Amino acid sequence: EAQVTQNPRYLITVTGKKLTVTCSQNMNHEYMSWYRQDPGLGLRQIYYSMNVEATDKGDVPEGYKVSRKEKRNFPLILESPSPNQTSLYFCASSPDRGRGELFFGEGSRLTVL
Amino acid sequence: GEDVEQSLFLSVREGDSSVINCTYTDSSSTYLYWYKQEPGAGLQLLTYIFSNMDMKQDQRLTVLLNKKDKHLSLRIADTQTGDSAIYFCAERWHSSASKIIFGSGTRLSIRP
Numbered sequence: 001e002a003q004v005t006q007n008p009r010y011l012i013t014v015t016g017k018k019l020t021v022t023c024s025q026n027m028n029h030e031y032m033s034w035y036r037q038d039p040g041l042g043l044r045q046i047y048y049s050m051n052v053e054a055t056d057k058g059d060v061p062e063g064y065k066v067s068r069k070e071k072r073n074f075p076l077i078l079e080s081p082s083p084n085q086t087s088l089y090f091c092a093s094s095p096d097r098g099r100g101e102l103f104f105g106e107g108s109r110l111t112v113l
Numbered sequence: 114g115e116d117v118e119q120s121l122f123l124s125v126r127e128g129d130s131s132v133i134n135c136t137y138t139d140s141s142s143t144y145l146y147w148y149k150q151e152p153g154a155g156l157q158l159l160t161y162i163f164s165n166m167d168m169k170q171d172q173r174l175t176v177l178l179n180k181k182d183k184h185l186s187l188r189i190a191d192t193q194t195g196d197s198a199i200y201f202c203a204e205r206w207h208s209s210a211s212k213i214i215f216g217s218g219t220r221l222s223i224r225p
Contacts, residue, residue, distance in 0.1 A: 004155070035215075040121065042201065042217035043156075090155055102148075102213065104155030 002027045006091050006105035013081055014113050021076045021108045023091030029103070031094040032074040033058070034066065036087040037107075043090065049074055081112040117216035119202050124222045131189040133219045135202030140183060142204040147176065147187045150199040150218070159200070160187070194223050 004025045013019055025032065033048035035058075045058030049068040063085055065077040074093075078085060088109050092102040118136045125131045137145065143164050148156040162169045162176045162185075169176045175188040189196055202216040 040217055042117070043215040045212075092155075101158045101161075102156070104157070106153070106155050 002103070004091055004093055004103050004105040006089070006108045008108060009106065010109050012111045012113065015082055016080050019078050019081060019110075021078075021089055021091075021110070023074045023076065023105060024072050025074075025091075025093040025103070026072065027093060027095070027103065028071065029093035029095050030071070031096075032068065033092045033094075033102070034064070034074070034076050035090045035092065036060065037090060038087050046076070046089075078110075081110075083112050086110060086112050117202055117204055117214050119200075119216040119219045121217065122220050122222070124224060125192050126224045127192060127194060129192055131187075131192045131196065131221055133187045133189075133200050133202075133221065135185040135187075135216055137183050137185060137202070137204040138214070139204055139206050140180070142206060144205040145176075145178060145185050146201075146203040146205070146213070147174075147185075148201040148203060148215075150201065152198075156201060189221075192221075192223055197221060197223050 007022045030051045034046040035043040037043050044060045046064050047058050047066040049055045052071050055066050055068050068074055088107050090107050091105040094100050094102050146161040147159045149159045150156045160174050162178050173190045177186045199218040199220050201218045203213050206212045
């Protein structure tokens with residue numbers, strides 16, 4: 001089944017404790033992206049990647065890192081999480097360098113205390 | 114600015130039509146999308162329209178595009194309880210093919 005898989009789905013952590021949210025897609029898509037969803041603000045792009053070893057900042061990259069060493073995986077790293085990073089995070093992938101439909105994972109709800 | 118604007122809530126009676134409205138910013142946007150988010154799930158593409166079209170119909174869904182006013186609407190005919198969800202309008206910028214801007218989402222609730 002074609003899908004985008006995120007882990008963990010739910011996480012409660014404390015300020016400053018490094019964490020990684022994994023994202024994997026099995027559709028051989030070149031384009032992958034991370035979004036955060038906050039009430040009243042919709043989805044805001046954090047980082048995106050056009051292909052392996054090609055990443056770029058979105059609208060709200062501060063406090064996040066990403067890597068794209070393999071085509072299928074695009075982990076989101078929070079080196080020192082803070083409470084303002086409490087949010088619902090979505091990974092998405094797309095064929096055709098992001099021009100086509102975005103396929104979303106089910107989301108990862110992160111709470112930073 | 115890069116704002117795609119939608120009202121936050123809409124409540125309709127089951128069987129009526131729902132109309133969700135959106136205004137976007139980039140007059141040269143090439144694609145405009147409607148995504149649906151059901152509770153506890155990620156977003157799924159519902160429909161999209163090319164910027165050179167005025168209307169697109171797909172079963173119960175009708176998308177209207179007014180380029181002059183930068184206004185996009187989604188009409189759902191014969192609204193059912195399964196249509197309860199958050200609907201996101203999104204635009205793909207012409208100047209950056211990989212950049213898609215999402216609105217804040219409209220939560221559609223259905224009254225019996």
